[in-house]
Structure formats: C-alpha cells, structure tokens
Amino acid sequence: MDLFSAYLPYLVAFCLSLPLIIFVFLYKPSNTKLPPGKMGLPIIGESIEYGLAAARGNPQGFIADRMTQYSPDVFRTSLMGENMAVMCGAAGNKFLFSNENKLVKSWWPRSVYKVLYFPSPNDKDSSGAADLMMNMKSYLIEFVKPDALQQYIPVMDSMAREHIDMDWAPNREVKVFQLVQKYTFALACRLFMYIQGEENIAKIAHPFHLIVQGFMSVPIDLPGTGFNRGIKGGKMIREEIEAVIKRRRTELLEKGVSKVPDLLSRMLLSPDEKGRHLNDIEINSYMVGLLLASHDTTSSAITFTLKYLALFPDVHNKVLKEQMEIAQSKGPGELLNWSDIQKMKYTWCVARESMRLAPPAQGAFREATTDFTFAGFTIPKGWKTHWCVHSTHKNPKYFPNPEKFDPSRFEGKGPEPYTFVPFGGGPRMCVGKEYARLEILVFIHNVVTKFKLETVLENEKILFGLSALPAKGLPIRLQPHQN
Template sequence: MSMDMIYDVLLLILLPILLVIVSFNFLRHKQCCQREKKRLPPGNMKFPLIGETIEFFNAQRRNQLFEEFVHPRILKYGKIFKTRIMGSPTVVVNGSEANKFFLTNEFKLVKSSWPSSSVQLMGTDSIMEKDGERHRFLRSLIGTSLSYAGLENLVPKLCNHVRFFLESKWQGHGNTISLYRSTKILTFSIVFECLLGIKVEQGMLETFERVLEGVFSPAIMFPGSRFSRAKKARMEIEKALTKAVREKRKEMEENLHNEKDGMLLSKLVNGLIHGEINEKEVIDNVVLLVFAAHDTTSFAIAMTFRMLAEHPKCYRKLLQEHIDIANNKRREENLSINDIKKMKYTWQVARESMRLFPPIFGSFRKAITDIEYEGYTIPKGWKVLWTTYGTHYNEEYFKEAQSFKPSRFEEEIPQYAFVPFGGGPRVCAGYQLAKINILILVHYVVTRYEWFLLHPQEPIIMDPLPLPSLGMPIRIFPKQN
C-alpha cells in the first residue's frame, strides 16, 4: 500500500473523530457562554482592556465616584453590576448584605487585590498583602497595641501631645490655621512618637506624602513620573526605618528583650528577636500603619469640624458635653479613658460625618473561586469592588441619607451598613486609635478655642485620597479662662 493510500485511510478514520471533538467543544463552549451570559451580573464591559476605566477615574478625580459612576449604574442595573476597570472585569456590589458577604469571606472566596503600585509602595510583607494564618498572626501582633484596651494607657500621652501641639502651633488671636494640614501633622507625629516611639525628623511627613502620591498611579519607573518619585521616597523611608528597627533591637537585646515601654515598635522588634517576624515585615507594616492611621484620620477630623460649623445646634450640644467633662478636671489634668467613654454625642457626630464623607471609597477584592451570589456567577479571577457610599447613602439603612443627623447613631445600625473602616478580617487595625485621636482633639479644640470656617462649602477633591481642596482654613480665637 502506497503512502498516499495510507494517508487517505488515516484521514477517513481520523476526520470523523476530529469533527466530533470540534463539534463537542463548540457546543460546550456555546453552552458555557450562554450559561455565563445568563448568570453574569448585568452591566456594560465596553471596550477591551480599557472598559469604563476613563469614566471611573474621571469621576474619582472629582470625588464624584458614587454620584457619577456607581449610582447611575445602580439605577440602571441594580445593586450588583459588572464593568471593566484597569483591564480587569469587575463586579461592583452595594448594600450591607453584599459588604458582609464579601468582607467576611476574605481568604475563603476572595482575597485583597490592590494595584501593583500600591503593593510595591506599601510593602509586599505588610498585612495588606498577607493571607490566612500569616495575616492573622501579624494582625494579632499589631492589634495588641491598637485595641481599645491596648490604647488605654496611651490616653495620657496623647493628651499631652495634643495639648503641646495646640499650644505651640495654634497661638495668636485671630490667626488663620489650615485645619486639615494641621491635623495631618498632628496625627502623623502621634503615630510615630506616641505609638512607635520614633522621633519625627524634619521632612519625614513630606517624604511619606510623596509615597502616597504614587499608590494609585501606573507602576512604571519612568523618570519624573509619580510612581518613580514615590518609589524613591519609599527607599528613603525604608532606610530610616531600618536604622530605627536595628537600633531598637540592639537596645532591647542589651536589656534582655525588655518591651515594657508598651510601644508598638518594641512589640514588633520583640517578635523579630524571637524569630516570629522578619525585618522586612516589621518595616512594611510600620509603613502601612503610618498611612492607615494618619491620612484617613485627619480627613475624618476635618469633616467633623465642617459638619459642626454647618450645624450650630449640634455644636452647642457637643460643646456642652465637653464643658461638663472639663468642669470635673483641673486645667492641665489629662483626660482618662472614662472621660473618653462619656463623649457619646461627640462620637455620634464623628460617625455621622464619616458616613457622609467616608475616608475611603471602598476597596477591591479578587475572586479566588467561582462565586455564586444573588443568582449570578462571579468567575474566578474577576475583581469585586465594594463601596462605602453604596450603604452610607442608601435610604434603606439611613433615612434622609443626605441629611446630617448624629442622633441616628443612638439606635442600632444594621451590620455592615456603616463601613468607614471596612470590615471582616481586614477591618482597619487602627480604627480605635482613630476614634481616640478624634475625641481627644475635639475636646481640646472646643474647650480652648473659638473657631470659624473661612470656606464652609469648600470642595472635596481626591489626590489620591479625599481632602478639602483649600486645606480647610479656620480662624481661631483662644478662649480666656
């Protein structure tokens, strides 16, 4: 039999088999596509790769992400919809039920998914990037200093620090102060000096700010780019923190691993000495903590004062709460944790301010398996974006949601409806520190100063986090006691 005949016979045998295989795969692919199309959330993916990225970032830049991007799509598609952002197919979810489902299923169904630039600048060994047991261990190590009980002993130190700051920086009758900038400097120094025990050197805050500028920019090392400048600043920070960590380790080893000063850095270095944590994990988590504990807190403080200025009746009620506390103290006597607990209305005001002006918009997760939710399938590898505004401005959870009503927090708020600090295993580790910072600063400002906003309707912008566009200037007049 010739070779041609052999080929003909083989072709006659194989061709039907190939046709069956191709037909089977085609039908299966068609069925899968139909099934996926039917089960995927509604929405518009628009163009390949780009998708709706331009619309997303334009709205974010104007701090109108909810109003211009999310809300119109909720009206069109419902609480869950699909889009494409930064090249990734993304499902945007809204509502307390969605927040709870995705935030509590961290490590099981989803995992944290930050842009490459954020990961590189915050640190690959921070708790932001850790999963499972390693995340739980590091969070526990950090959490001992940041829990309400752990911060109790820190209250007198915070009081001294805040009073000294106000007395040295807010002097003068009728002076104009940038409230936002002032509180950024204050909260930054609190994290370093009161929590970590590291002295703030000149230029440190500005270096950290250069890092922040690049966290959401494209991770391209082009000379002069935001990311390039941020990366260079990150290296400066790393060098300074490495020196501080090694000096602390030497000091502790010479004192038989003594960590009785209660500082968070001492606890981390103690773990380093015992081989529970490595040096890079110490540095990366300190960097993350500094950003988490001062930038968002300073914005929350600024918005609290803005709301008080716009609602004088609420301000009078809050002021009376602090006068009652101050009347039971000597002028230079520090607040106690019991005094902090008495500031119930003040915390309602702060929470309502954070509801209307959340310090974070939300965050991305990545599906690590196919997820069945609300009758839809979110395929493995897709991103999930949950938002604070998706519940904070929802009439289902907050009646007259556009109105400022601190008293709404007298009643129980639905779980995962109020999420300025996130939730689940990745809830912000520093939220108790933020709370105490806000309450202590409000106390000393309202009891010692008359103050007035110069631009009550000052626009809020994003760069890359929300901030008052003019720095929220206020005019201060020290009270005569």
C-alpha cells in the same frame, strides 16, 4: 450550469460557516450569568471615569448610576486592568465580609505594594502583601487591647495640647487638614516607633508624603510621574525606618528590655502567633503600612468632623457642652482618661455622621478564590470584587435625606447593619478602629474647648483619593473662648 455557478459562492460560504453556526447554537458559554455592566476601554476599563468622578467629589454618582442602570446588587466593570464585580448595598457588604477566606481573599493592586514594598514585589499578584498585613494582626491586637489603649489616651491628650498651643493658638486662621496630618503623623511615630522631635519626624514625613501621592496615581513608572515619586519615597522611608530598627535592636540587646511600650519594640522582642520572630524587612513593611493606615484616614475623619462643627452651630454647641462638662471635671493640668472618653457619646455621633458624608476610606478589594453566585449572578474565580462605602452611605434606602447632616442617626440602635462601613467589616475590619476613635475624640475635645470655629469656604469641594480631603485644606477661622 450558469445557475449553479451563480449560487456556488453562497453554497461554499454556507458550508464553511456551518460549523460556526452549529457551535453558536449548541455552545452554552459559562459566563451567561455574569453581572450586568460594561467593561469600558481595553486595559483602561472605566478607571478614568471612576477617577474623574472621585476628582469631582462624586464617586457615589459613578456607583449609583450603575446600580440604577444595571443592578442594585452587583455590577461588572473593569478597574486598574482587572475584571471587577462591584458588590452593592448592605447585602453586598455582608456577603463579602462574611466570606473572607472562604470565597474571597484580600487583594491589592500591584501598584500599591510596589510603592509600599512588601516582601514579594515580583509576585504575579499581591497575595504576599495581603498575607503579610493579615499576619500583622497578632501584634496589633495586643497593641489595641483596652488596657493598652487606656495608656495611649494621656499621650494623645498631651501631644494634642502641645500641638494646638504651638500651631493653632497663635493664628487667627488655619488650614485644618495639613495641621491635623502633622499631629496624627507625629502621634503615630511616637506610639509605633517612639520617634519624637520635629527633626526626627520630618525625616520620615517627607518621603511618606511622596508615598501617599504615588499610592493612588496612575502606575506609570517614568521620571516626574506621581508613581515614580511614590516609589522613590518608599525607598527613602524604608531606609529611614531600617535605621530606626537597627538602633532599637542594638538598644534592646544592650538593655535587655525596652523601657517604652511602642509597637516596634514588641515586634523585635516577641514572636508572632506562629512562634517566629520577624525579620527586619517584614517589620519595615509593617511600619510603612501602619503609618499609611493610621495617617490619612484619621486625619480625614478629624478634619471633616471639625468642618461640620463649624458649619452647624447648634451641633457645635451640643458638643461644646458635652466636652466642657468633662473639662470642668478635671483638675489643673489633669489629662484625659478612659472614663472621660466614654462620656463623649454625642461627639462620637457627630464624628460618625461626618464619616458617613465624607468617608475616610473608600472601600477595599477582594479576589474570588472560586466561582461563586451572588444575587443570581456568577462571579468567576480570579475576578476581583470591590466593596465601597458609596453604595450605602448616601443611599436613601438606608439613610433618608442622605445629604443632610444629622448626628441623631447614630443615637439608639443606629443604622442598619452593614450600611455604615467606614472601617470595613468581617475578619479584615480595621483592627485600629478603637485606636482611631480615641484619637478623633481626644483631638476634637482639645479644639472645641479652646475655640469656636468659623468656615472660610462654606462650599469647599471634597476630593476623594485614598481618603476624603478638602480641596483647599479646610481653612477655618478660630475664635478663642473667653475665660
């Protein structure tokens, strides 16, 4: 009896635990093939680690470490409060780009469209934002057709000349990033909404910079936070653009047809691909999204192209030779044209190598619309996926000696498919890719043919937020060419 009493507690415990033991041995969880990785802290996940790596100028280190530790194809983590599968390498890029609207759909963090304000801010996800931007492509495709693009080149050239004469030529030293931002924003305002004049542009530029700050900040809506300023900036810029829309609508009603081929007028005059005219809220959202998409990324690409030209005199001299041949073929005051752009082959190789080392956009997110398998691992429906440039751009598997600046990588056939992805790929490849190419090449032409560039801070850190940017704005000394 005493022996039985001694073992009674263990017997009871065993009986109570038996169902759990049976469950453990017999139950086969559905997530046994989840990608390897770690989820980090509750809610926060690894967002802070990723953010710190980007702030230190080494986001590729965060990606590369996990590719080495877990899998070169895909690993799991938690970013922005979401279960995230990071797809890696050329195969990962190809898989996501090829399965758009099949296995995955575009996804944006709620904080992004709360700042930008798309028409469905109360939705549980950001599908409203993604759908809206996808519908915009019908207008953008018309905007970036070859015949349309050819019309923009003289505008880009004349504005670049004016900008450089006013803001660069009078100075011995300039901070490149801020000045390039000023140019790209003014050009976007001119071509998208036909807004001209510093005072008119400033009304939109100030709140826009607040949006950029809030776009990538921690989504805490408290007074004084970047996110709070971003939301206020979004409200301010929407009010300014709303006034522009109303004025333009009145002009179109009075005159019948717009005299300027800007994108806003096309949106007001023409129905979308479904035969429906956009309302003002939709047009407003398009314009804010377009300004964002065309501003920091192109500014970043131009800035770092100029940085590497200043760092490598031999590359600078080859670009100068190419650009001077074009300049000397022009008559007095004659602006650049489509034929001139096609001659800038080596300059474009330099720009692409700059975008490889300092990508103007870091990647994008998708949402799994169904369970699917990649590289032997299951990605559950509802999980978010992430493709990023940092799994390929500095990967020695695709780019030998990846830290070396070498424009010749892009001569001939260039890199392997899906390894160089500054503009994304698949159905959601940046529709403004060719527009960006023209803007970059026209601006580089105007700077290089006027100045020799010298770096002030040779080892200036690169910060990675929405775009790559120089920590100190890239101060550069200008030496005007002798006539």
